[in-house]
Amino acid sequence: MTDATTPKTSGAARKISGSGRNLDLFRVRHIPDSVESRPVPLSVTEPSSLNKPVSKSFYFWLMVPAILVLAFISIYPFFWMIYMSLHDVDIGHIEWNNFANFIKLPSDTRFLMGWLLLAQYSAMCLTLQIVIGVFLALALNGTRLEKVLVTTLLMPMMMAPLVAGMVWYFLYNGTFGWYHWLLQSLGILGPKSILASSNTAMIGLVLVDVWQWTPLITLITLAGLKRVPQDQLEANMVDGASPFRNFVSVTMPNLYPVLLIAIMLRFMDNFRFIDSILVLTGGGPGNATKILPVYLFEVSFKFFKLGRGAAIALILLIVTIILGKLLVRVFDRQQPSKV
Amino acid sequence: MASREVIQYETPLSKAFRGFCAVFLAFYVVWTVLPLFIMFMSSFKDLLEAFKLPAVGDWAGVTVFFEFTPTTKHYYELFANLGFSTYLFNSLVAAGGSAVVSVILGSMCAYSLSRIDFKGKGDLFFWIISTRMAPVVAVMVPLYWIFRQLDLVGTLPGLILAYTTFNLPFAIWILKGFFDNVPYAIEEAQMVDGATRFQALRAILPLVAPGIGAFIVLCILFAWNDYLFAAIIGSGGAKTLPVATRELVQPQNIQWGQIMAAGVVTTLPMMFLGLVIRKYLVTGLTMGAVKE
Numbered sequence: 001m002t003d004a005t006t007p008k009t010s011g012a013a014r015k016i017s018g019s020g021r022n023l024d025l026f027r028v029r030h031i032p033d034s035v036e037s038r039p040v041p042l043s044v045t046e047p048s049s050l051n052k053p054v055s056k057s058f059y060f061w062l063m064v065p066a067i068l069v070l071a072f073i074s075i076y077p078f079f080w081m082i083y084m085s086l087h088d089v090d091i092g093h094i095e096w097n098n099f100a101n102f103i104k105l106p107s108d109t110r111f112l113m114g115w116l117l118l119a120q121y122s123a124m125c126l127t128l129q130i131v132i133g134v135f136l137a138l139a140l141n142g143t144r145l146e147k148v149l150v151t152t153l154l155m156p157m158m159m160a161p162l163v164a165g166m167v168w169y170f171l172y173n174g175t176f177g178w179y180h181w182l183l184q185s186l187g188i189l190g191p192k193s194i195l196a197s198s199n200t201a202m203i204g205l206v207l208v209d210v211w212q213w214t215p216l217i218t219l220i221t222l223a224g225l226k227r228v229p230q231d232q233l234e235a236n237m238v239d240g241a242s243p244f245r246n247f248v249s250v251t252m253p254n255l256y257p258v259l260l261i262a263i264m265l266r267f268m269d270n271f272r273f274i275d276s277i278l279v280l281t282g283g284g285p286g287n288a289t290k291i292l293p294v295y296l297f298e299v300s301f302k303f304f305k306l307g308r309g310a311a312i313a314l315i316l317l318i319v320t321i322i323l324g325k326l327l328v329r330v331f332d333r334q335q336p337s338k339v
Numbered sequence: 340m341a342s343r344e345v346i347q348y349e350t351p352l353s354k355a356f357r358g359f360c361a362v363f364l365a366f367y368v369v370w371t372v373l374p375l376f377i378m379f380m381s382s383f384k385d386l387l388e389a390f391k392l393p394a395v396g397d398w399a400g401v402t403v404f405f406e407f408t409p410t411t412k413h414y415y416e417l418f419a420n421l422g423f424s425t426y427l428f429n430s431l432v433a434a435g436g437s438a439v440v441s442v443i444l445g446s447m448c449a450y451s452l453s454r455i456d457f458k459g460k461g462d463l464f465f466w467i468i469s470t471r472m473a474p475v476v477a478v479m480v481p482l483y484w485i486f487r488q489l490d491l492v493g494t495l496p497g498l499i500l501a502y503t504t505f506n507l508p509f510a511i512w513i514l515k516g517f518f519d520n521v522p523y524a525i526e527e528a529q530m531v532d533g534a535t536r537f538q539a540l541r542a543i544l545p546l547v548a549p550g551i552g553a554f555i556v557l558c559i560l561f562a563w564n565d566y567l568f569a570a571i572i573g574s575g576g577a578k579t580l581p582v583a584t585r586e587l588v589q590p591q592n593i594q595w596g597q598i599m600a601a602g603v604v605t606t607l608p609m610m611f612l613g614l615v616i617r618k619y620l621v622t623g624l625t626m627g628a629v630k631e
Contacts, residue, residue: 058536059451066448066507067463069440073504074470077481084481136367139360149364151614153371157624158613160564162581163602166588167378170595176390178377178404184395211374219621223629243353261628271474275566279585293476300480301571313477324472328465330628 081317084310094307101311111312114292117202121291122270124206125213126263132210133217134259138247140218141225150222153215161212165276168208169195172280198288201281205289208276213269217262224258225251257330264327271320292316375606382599383409389595413600421597423604426583430563430605432495433579437502438558445510446518446551450540452511453518464512471508471626475567478504483571493575501572502562509561509626510554516627517550553619556612563609580605 085102088095105111136153140146156164171179174193183189194204232250241249274293277283283290283298290298296316300309381389388407393400417423452460482501483492491497521543529539569579578586584601587594613620622630 056455056457059455062447062451066444066511069444069503070467070470070507073482073500073507074466074473074478077478077485080481080485081477084484089484132367135363139364143364149368151617152368154613154617154620155375155610156371158560158564158609159375159606160566160581160609162564162566162585163605164374166584166598167374167602170381170599171374171377176392178392181392181395185398211371215371216624220625220629223621258629261625265625265628268472272472274476275581278566279588293474296476296480297567300476301483306480306484309480313474313480316474317477320472320474320477321469324469325465327472328468 078317081310081314084307085314087307089305089307089310097307101308104308105311105315110287110290110295111292113287114290114295117289118270118291118293121202121206121289122267124202125209125270126266128206128210129214129217129266130259130263133214133262134221134255136214136218137221137225141222150215150219153218156212157215159212161273161275162279164208164212165279168204168211168276169280172204195281196285198285201285201289205277205280208280209270212276213266217266220258220262221255224255228254260330264323264330268320268323268327271316271323377404378599378602378606380404380407382413382596382603383407383411384596385410385412386594386596389599413594413596414604417597417600417604421583421587423580423583423601426578426580427604429495429498429573429577430579433498433502433569433573433577434559434562436495436499437506437562438555440499441503441506441510441558442514442551442555445507446514446547449511449514450518453515454523467508467511468626471505471512475505475565479567479571486572492572493577495573495577498569498573498577498579501568502565506558506561510558513554513623513627514547514551517547517554521546550619553616554623556616557619557623560609560612563605 084094086096086099088097088100140149143149168179171177172193172195174180174191174196177193180189180193183194184191189200194200228251233246236246236250271293274291274297277289277291277294278297281289283294292312293316296309296312299305299312384407391403391406393403452464479501482504486492486497486501489497491500525543525546526539529542530536534542563579564581565579566581566585569577569582570585573579573582580601584598584605587598587601616623
């Protein structure tokens with residue numbers, strides 16, 4: 001603050017100028033906090049309009065519509081689900097049945113098998129997708145054609161799972177399916193379609209899921225690979241590490257968090273999407289591919305045992321919520337490193 | 340990379356590995372594209388031509404695949420006689436409607452969630468995300484019952500509302516991350532300059548507009564590709580493309596040419612949209628956990 005800018009009338013500023021008559025301009029002065037250190041205008045006029053501090057109600061009213069809609073389509077049905085799971089539900093008629101829906105479940109082999117098959121299906125899908133997806137990302141990363149190839153790989157993901165199921169149903173067909181012909185020609189399969197025998201039907205479904213969703217893992221891994229610190233890789237190389245060693249000790253640890261997210265997402269999706277399974281096998285042959293969501297679909301919307309369906313749905317939902325809790329925790333841990 | 344002179348990067352092993360990678364990539368691209376290609380080609384084939392297969396083990400006979408006279412009669416049949424224009428319209432309205440509703444309500448809610456803190460915000464958030472993660476089949480059981488009582492089954496508004504169950508939480512979750520990236524200082528500066536709270540909000544909209552546009556498209560994509568809700572809640576009056584495609588499978592004769600044509604009609608617009616929002620795709624599909 002120099003004397004030139006100090007107005008004579010302002011009280012706060014006069015304090016400085018008064019004691020600063022014999023100032024040494026080149027010494028750093030200590031200005032007490034109580035002193036206004038900016039030039040103060042001669043007269044302070046009230047602004048023509050003043051904004052009041054934002055009230056919380058503004059935010060509240062912005063949130064209300066979404067919360068209400070969401071409550072209507074998630075909380076309200078949730079209570080209905082509990083209510084229905086305790087009753088025998090027929091069209092237009094509901095009757096209390098002393099927890100019979102739940103009591104029957106532990107002795108329902110298809111329900112138990114459903115969980116087992118779901119686990120089996122998820123495990124097969126995830127293993128294949130992670131292995132192929134990560135390898136694909138490594139092969140793609142930094143190549144000249146990366147952009148074009150990634151765009152090509154994206155295509156199956158844009159497809160409705162149902163349409164994907166139909167196309168593969170066509171390809172697997174025992175009399176005119178091209179993939180069936182291929183498998184037969186390679187000597188892998190007999191004249192029976194891959195979906196027709198209970199040993200191989202699950203593999204057929206897994207292949208479709210792998211075809212459609214491996215690119216997602218690849219995309220996620222590619223995003224992760226771009227974040228691997230290059231300086232660490234180079235330092236490691238200068239120290240004489242082989243590319244393989246580099247991959248194991250620098251790239252992999254950096255990939256784990258993204259891979260974890262990918263695994264969780266795909267795992268949840270295996271619970272959510274059964275469209276292609278409904279088309280391809282519908283749970284058959286026998287019950288070989290009747291994973292739990294398919295069984296639930298059958299109970300609720302084929303036999304219209306909505307009460308029983310609600311009981312199964314409730315259990316499925318609780319398991320999903322627990323998994324979701326884990327997923328959110330993973331997400332939160334991911335937050336700080338997000339750029 | 341001055342270290343290039345010091346260290347031998349190219350070993351025979353790494354060269355072999357790179358070669359293997361190239362082969363694998365080529366193979367994988369073929370494996371990815373082939374079903375789509377076959378779908379596309381089969382939609383232009385006459386029924387008998389689509390069924391032509393070489394004998395088992397006859398590798399040279401693959402050329403049979405290309406021996407056909409292209410016909411567009413399946414597409415014509417779909418739109419002229421099977422009412423696919425109605426289903427296309429239903430799909431458009433249901434997907435577009437739910438996307439617009441979700442993104443408008445969602446961005447309002449997401450904006451508030453991003454700007455203030457309050458007790459129980461974490462719980463509210465978890466509730467929102469778990470709504471999205473819930474298995475569609477499980478949600479559908481009570482929803483079907485409620486919608487039946489409200490006479491919403493088989494109507495487009497019902498279907499829009501049903502799609503909102505997964506699109507709205509998605510929009511809130513994703514857009515919150517989006518608003519978090521816009522500094523509050525911008526709005527503050529606007530308000531210091533005399534803008535009202537609402538004008539300040541309007542001032543930052545251009546900053547988030549591209550993202551919001553992209554997520555409208557993503558919501559459309561999710562809704563368009565859905566089958567379960569459409570099959571159960573939209574059954575009857577609000578049939579969408581995937582359901583109509585499924586219904587072409589009759590026990591007696593399966594019209595493969597028409598099915599493939601319907602598949603192309605369902606898939607092509609979404610592939611195009613997917614390319615348009617390519618930049619936001621990974622963020623969208625991973626619920627914002629991964630950014631490119």
